[in-house]
């Protein structure tokens with residue numbers, strides 16, 4: 364279940380946490396960031412320090428569902444088992460073992476009923 368978020372509150376609390384560490388005080392804000400959601404809207408005046416901190420936080424964010432990229436098809440939807448639903452490739456140690464076994468079987472002479 365997804366925990367409800369109030370984006371305006373999150374931004375306000377972020378700015379409050381970061382602003383005390385701004386080495387420069389008494390200068391006008393460098394950016395306005397506006398948020399409008401179903402819960403309301405707000406506009407924030409951000410100092411250069413807070414804006415840079417917000418950008419670094421956004422750059423550092425990685426989605427919890429991000430499990431890398433499929434080496435076979437480039438898909439980005441690997442599941443919890445590192446299985447690619449787009450092409451069927453299984454990643455991770457088990458996937459590598461299975462892939463090696465499949466290559467070895469494919470290289471072997473074809474098997475069939477004895478004549």
Ligand SMILES: [Zn+2]
Nearest residue numbers: 433436447450
């Ligand atoms: Zn794939």
